[in-house]
Amino acid sequence: MGLNKKQKKQIDVARQKIQKLRQRLTGAKAQMDDPQEVASLEKEIADQEEIIKKVQEGN
Template sequence: MDKKAKKRIEVIRQKLSTLQQQLAGAKKQPDDPQEPARLQAEIDKLQDEMTKLKAS
């Protein structure tokens, strides 16, 4: 892995942490019924990207 990929993985980890906290909050307080699904989709996308970066 090059420096760029390592930096991107670190950024993804930070975003995942934030998104997981938001998802937990959205599940506890369902103001917008679409929000948990949107957050989960974004988490899945970032996890896929991180997996691809680690594989390269």
């Protein structure tokens, strides 16, 4: 089953968010001012990856 335009767009948006979050995560790990921020960013990345997975599976 192929993805429709809306699904492809959802995946593109999620991937862009992941890229930005990973950049922020790298910066947060370098600073380590706020360990809570690192955990929060890691969770956001996991959430976006879950969205991609669900869209690809057709849920």
